[in-house]
Amino acid sequence: MPQQVDPNQGLSAAQVAQRQAAGQVNQAVAPPVRTVKQIISANVFTYFNLIFVVLTVLLCVVQSFRNLTFLPIIIANTLIGIFQEVRAKKILDELTMLNVPHATVIRAGQRQQIAVAELVLDDIVVYQTGDQIAADTKVCAGEVLVNEALLTGEADEIKKPVGATLMSGSFVVAGACRAQVTAVGAAAYINQLTLAAKATPHGEQSEMIRALDQLIKVIGVALVPLGILLVWQGLAVNHESLHDSITSMVAAILGMIPEGLYLLASVALAVSASRLAKQRVLLHEMKSIETLARVDTLCVDKTGTITENTMQVTAWQPAAGQARATVQAQLTQLLSVLAADNSTMQALQAAFPAPQTAQATAVLPFTSRNKYSAAQFGATTYVIGAPEFVLGNRAALPPAVAAARERGQRVLVFGQAAGLQATQLQGPVTPLAYVQLTNPVRPQAPQTFAYFRQQGVAVKVISGDNPATVAAVAQAAQIKGAADFVDATTLRTPAALQAAAAKYTVFGRVTPEQKRQLIQALQAQGHTVAMTGDGVNDVLALKDADCSIAMASGSEAAIHVAQVVLLDSDFACLPAVVLEGRRVVNNIQRSASLFLVKNLFSFLMALLAVAFIFTYPLKPAQVSLWGVVTIGLPGFFLALQPNHERLRGHFLTNVMFLALPGGLTDVMVVGMMVALAQVFNLTYADYSTVAVLLLILVGLRVLYRTCQPFDRVRRLIYAGCLLALAGGSLATPWLFGLTWPSLRGWAILGLVALTTGPILHGTTWMVSRVEKWYHHHRGPAAH
Numbered sequence: 001m002p003q004q005v006d007p008n009q010g011l012s013a014a015q016v017a018q019r020q021a022a023g024q025v026n027q028a029v030a031p032p033v034r035t036v037k038q039i040i041s042a043n044v045f046t047y048f049n050l051i052f053v054v055l056t057v058l059l060c061v062v063q064s065f066r067n068l069t070f071l072p073i074i075i076a077n078t079l080i081g082i083f084q085e086v087r088a089k090k091i092l093d094e095l096t097m098l099n100v101p102h103a104t105v106i107r108a109g110q111r112q113q114i115a116v117a118e119l120v121l122d123d124i125v126v127y128q129t130g131d132q133i134a135a136d137t138k139v140c141a142g143e144v145l146v147n148e149a150l151l152t153g154e155a156d157e158i159k160k161p162v163g164a165t166l167m168s169g170s171f172v173v174a175g176a177c178r179a180q181v182t183a184v185g186a187a188a189y190i191n192q193l194t195l196a197a198k199a200t201p202h203g204e205q206s207e208m209i210r211a212l213d214q215l216i217k218v219i220g221v222a223l224v225p226l227g228i229l230l231v232w233q234g235l236a237v238n239h240e241s242l243h244d245s246i247t248s249m250v251a252a253i254l255g256m257i258p259e260g261l262y263l264l265a266s267v268a269l270a271v272s273a274s275r276l277a278k279q280r281v282l283l284h285e286m287k288s289i290e291t292l293a294r295v296d297t298l299c300v301d302k303t304g305t306i307t308e309n310t311m312q313v314t315a316w317q318p319a320a321g322q323a324r325a326t327v328q329a330q331l332t333q334l335l336s337v338l339a340a341d342n343s344t345m346q347a348l349q350a351a352f353p354a355p356q357t358a359q360a361t362a363v364l365p366f367t368s369r370n371k372y373s374a375a376q377f378g379a380t381t382y383v384i385g386a387p388e389f390v391l392g393n394r395a396a397l398p399p400a401v402a403a404a405r406e407r408g409q410r411v412l413v414f415g416q417a418a419g420l421q422a423t424q425l426q427g428p429v430t431p432l433a434y435v436q437l438t439n440p441v442r443p444q445a446p447q448t449f450a451y452f453r454q455q456g457v458a459v460k461v462i463s464g465d466n467p468a469t470v471a472a473v474a475q476a477a478q479i480k481g482a483a484d485f486v487d488a489t490t491l492r493t494p495a496a497l498q499a500a501a502a503k504y505t506v507f508g509r510v511t512p513e514q515k516r517q518l519i520q521a522l523q524a525q526g527h528t529v530a531m532t533g534d535g536v537n538d539v540l541a542l543k544d545a546d547c548s549i550a551m552a553s554g555s556e557a558a559i560h561v562a563q564v565v566l567l568d569s570d571f572a573c574l575p576a577v578v579l580e581g582r583r584v585v586n587n588i589q590r591s592a593s594l595f596l597v598k599n600l601f602s603f604l605m606a607l608l609a610v611a612f613i614f615t616y617p618l619k620p621a622q623v624s625l626w627g628v629v630t631i632g633l634p635g636f637f638l639a640l641q642p643n644h645e646r647l648r649g650h651f652l653t654n655v656m657f658l659a660l661p662g663g664l665t666d667v668m669v670v671g672m673m674v675a676l677a678q679v680f681n682l683t684y685a686d687y688s689t690v691a692v693l694l695l696i697l698v699g700l701r702v703l704y705r706t707c708q709p710f711d712r713v714r715r716l717i718y719a720g721c722l723l724a725l726a727g728g729s730l731a732t733p734w735l736f737g738l739t740w741p742s743l744r745g746w747a748i749l750g751l752v753a754l755t756t757g758p759i760l761h762g763t764t765w766m767v768s769r770v771e772k773w774y775h776h777h778r779g780p781a782a783h
Helices: 013-021 036-044 047-061 070-097 189-199 207-237 242-256 261-278 288-294 302-306 324-336 343-351 399-406 445-454 467-476 494-503 512-524 536-544 556-561 571-612 620-638 651-679 684-706 712-731 743-778
Strands: 102-107 110-115 124-128 136-147 157-160 171-183 281-283 297-300 312-318 362-364 372-377 380-385 410-417 419-421 424-426 430-438 458-462 485-487 506-508 529-533 547-551 564-566
Touching: 036 070, 047 070, 047 207, 047 242, 070 261, 070 620, 124 136, 136 536, 157 171, 171 536, 171 556, 207 242, 207 261, 207 288, 207 571, 207 651, 242 571, 242 620, 261 281, 261 288, 261 571, 281 571, 288 547, 288 571, 297 302, 297 512, 302 467, 302 529, 312 343, 312 399, 324 343, 324 372, 324 380, 324 410, 324 430, 343 410, 343 430, 372 419, 380 424, 399 410, 399 430, 399 467, 445 458, 445 571, 458 467, 458 512, 467 485, 467 506, 494 512, 512 529, 512 536, 529 536, 536 547, 536 556, 547 556, 564 571, 571 620, 571 651, 571 684, 620 684, 620 712, 651 684, 651 743, 684 712, 684 743
Parallel strands: 297 458, 297 529, 458 506, 485 506, 529 547, 547 564
Antiparallel strands: 102 110, 102 124, 124 171, 136 157, 136 171, 281 564, 312 430, 362 372, 372 380, 380 410, 410 430, 419 424
């Protein structure tokens, strides 16, 4: 039960220690990254590793120990996966420590900044605009406006006076207060939601990982009954020994298992995360690497993204008929009672400094919805804010001020209102002065936006500022279409907003809820949307974007909700994140096609073996040699190569179309060889050796195409595969079940080998025609 605590004194050191000893600490219930134990468990206890254990036991039972050559490969794969993920975790943990969320508390009468996880029950927390509520608290001094949309989905700004409850996960829109912690850890509202989410067996994954999961599930379901069928056929139909039936079945099953594919994807993503971490880019969600690489529309805020996050008053002038000294005193009086909780107010107070001697009878803090601040001093009410919101549509600016706005400067009007009631001004406002502010365009902004323009990524500028001002800044940053702007206050219907989302580049006077609606409108039009922002008014849009990016210098609420955090608050590093995503997805796509060639062949050949009653033509050890030389080694190294091509189409269909020519060629070539072997009565040892040599030949042809265009590294990869083949087949042929073929075996090998090129060319042509037909009938979504 919370006890009464003085908001000016807070807890004493002894009281804090007592609560820490009692476990009343605000520990998170869901760590953001996996522990080392979880990483090891996830890599060791997999469905396919269970299959490998069963296959190992079966081979040991029939004493076919030579065919256990796949075991070292599986163990090495697992160890590499664990090592890389643990290494990446260490780098990310070190970076995350630099971005730990903090809270300001009052302890023993002193302000202290501590980690959110160190809050204890009954702590007095100080909140101001932009802060995320760190734990369930009750306001004990001051007053704030709070947005609970991240918890409830409702975007209303709720006033929280003394005695009101602040729910963890909501964020402060305006005002300042002190609040006493009433619930911590698992008892906090946001953590109860987290626990409920963890109890639901679902999670949002990237398209690539979802596709791999689907592929692995299909293979996992198919291989068990097919394996049982192969053993039954070998024993009951082909009258083979238990030894031969088991080994041929194991060879077929090994070929169907993409043993390194999921590992390859996990390792590549982990390596990418660590690479980005070294560039001071923190990923809250791994899937954001791929999502950002697929983005075709980038929505940016003006302040803090296009421009620097600081503002400066460049000029001000009294309205017609107003005395400069009198107006300056009135403006200074108003600013002295307003909280400096945003860059605009900080710039104003720096330009009009004054000791806080005035006492306001009522204060209305700035919000992104009202776009003005006001205070009442007895019978007098002053207001400062956007001219359109303070003066209404009748706002006619002096020519010099209007010209400054056209040059991209922010203009505020200072005026006197008839009164102040709740959150609304009363009566018309008399303008007293006009203030001009500027924040410079980031030096790297034109170059950054030029990159996105070259990559075909549309940029939308969404800001709460005047649209003419935003358009001028966008033009200075050389954003394509910056002259096409619209005032969001005129977009009063969903249909109007949908049409504007497609037509315009610059959106001014946008409310936080409209930012969210614009994101949703673009997504409804088929776009993959990224959103960058740093303010509390960006939070709702960040939450709904496909990929959300926040500046570390921005509000805590924006940082918490974003998937990607730029720790140096440097928008110019975003192209590097996009390129990293493209490298990962393109290379995994390329490497996955190599794995799928083997899986397709093994599955189709196993079906043919059952249908036409012949023994599966490979031994387990031979499958291992084929897999290592043409798939495993090159696939792993190719996945780490630079690759900056734009992503097109869907991952699974792309991989299937890449793999089909090789897989079908393998089936035709080996099927032809099996037919000839039966005609010429080749021994099983002969035709299994010929089969694996043909598969390696086709595999090297496919790998040659996959490595295009060749560079020095890819030449080394290809040469390394040839050396591995030479070492395995010539130095240790017995290890991989290879025998020297008979004269008839060599003849069949030579004859069929001559057909591999034309067959691969033919299947490639056929698959390309099918792919064109598929994309034509599926439309743009398939591209």
